[in-house]
Amino acid sequence: MAIAELEVRLLLEAIFDRYHYDFRSYAMASLKRRLAQACDSLHVTTVSGLQERVLHEPESFSQLLQYLTVQVSDMFRDPGFFLALRRQVLPVLATYPSIKVWCAGCSAGEEAYSLAILLHEEGLLDRSIIYATDINAQSLRMASTGVFTLERLRGFTENHRRAGGKCSLSDYYHASQDSKDLVIMDASLRRKITFSDHSLATDNVFSEMHLITCRNVLIYFDHALQTRALRLFSDSLVRGGFLGLGSKESLRFTEASEQFTDFSLPERIYRRKAS
Amino acid sequence: MTRRFDLVVIGGSAGAIEVLGKVLAGLTDRFSPAVAIVIHLPPEGPNVLHEVFATPGSPPMKPAEDKEPINPGTIYFAPPDYHLLVESGRTFALSQDDRLHFSRPAVDVLFESAAEAYGDRLMGVILSGANSDGAQGLRAVADAGGMAVVQALESAEMIAMPAAALEAVPDSIEVNVSALADLLRTHGVLNDR
């Protein structure tokens, strides 16, 4: 095994033993690049150096965590996906007396708030509950405050409109008292979302769901971890429940296609088989 | 014996589309290596390069998908706004890591990961382009024993990218457009026995 490869494996083992975050089954090629960036920013020259730092200085682990996970997100990212949810999926969910949605890998809450807005606009939010989970504590903290910069939210206005938004996105937030550049999502949305720590690599089923979205998370996993996550999703979904993936993710190269049927291939929406 | 390759990686930006059009038009389904291509394009653009270049008789062309096994004789394109990487098991991976040289996909990301996975079974080709993305990647290809090829500056519409690549790998093979098509055929087309 090449030395660089060995160093990465040892680091991931050390992180798992010491901090119980399991990155051992992440997609290696991009993880290695992020580790190289982390080395630069933590001023160490090798991944072994990184290991020494995170074992002996726990504060530097939370810094490293920002490199190990990719936090890119937008509200109503890929508007066509949310439009398909609105037009094709929510009418089916509307037949259930209560609706449970799981947004897995929620980052700072962009996707969870988008789902809450969508459910509200279709008259379903009152009887829905959204579980939004991630492993990045910093992002989860931000998400549960519901605070975003005004500039970012303005940038999402067009996405919301293209997702079939029924009013202005600005109806869903108000100015923060702390700063004129910050806004807070409405309490009526925040009340309906539970943000919590849950790892697709190490944690298990926690409730029965009608819709699961896990977007732009599986691309950072290797094949084995993808399989684990997809199993978790099929075990969590009610029969006929929906799974929405990111625009560049699919069940094509996984074995999970046995547990799901295609619902909207262009928007990467699948349904758990009935039996 | 002619040197054989399992994968050819090609990178370019401004001025590369025309060159690619000519080079890919020279390939048939008897071309045996896989080809993976990164062209800098606007992030919101459609995922259609494989349609742009396909001609009757050309090898199969498609956008590269996450976790997709890399098949010989297939031409893959990086989708807009995602980095394209090669994993050690010879499958593709996509990521939305930070831009590199203001670009996603970035040529360096593809080339460096491909060099690790394919070693001396890799050819790297840098075409016309307006920034220095790809230079480090071509260095990695050469260091891993792969063949480094650069579009000759006098034939390039934009020279920044090939010039940076030549500076990083001075002993690269320099080719104009028709020589590049010949080179690919020489190393990639299996002769009838």
Ligand SMILES: C[S@@+](CC[C@H](N)C(=O)[O-])C[C@H]1O[C@@H](n2cnc3c(N)ncnc32)[C@H](O)[C@@H]1O
């Ligand atoms: C690129 S973001 C995607 C955000 C959002 N779903 C979207 O599509 O815009 C990926 C998220 O997955 C989270 N993540 C990474 N590994 C995870 C794991 N093992 N379990 C749960 N979430 C994870 C990261 O912390 C990050 O917030």
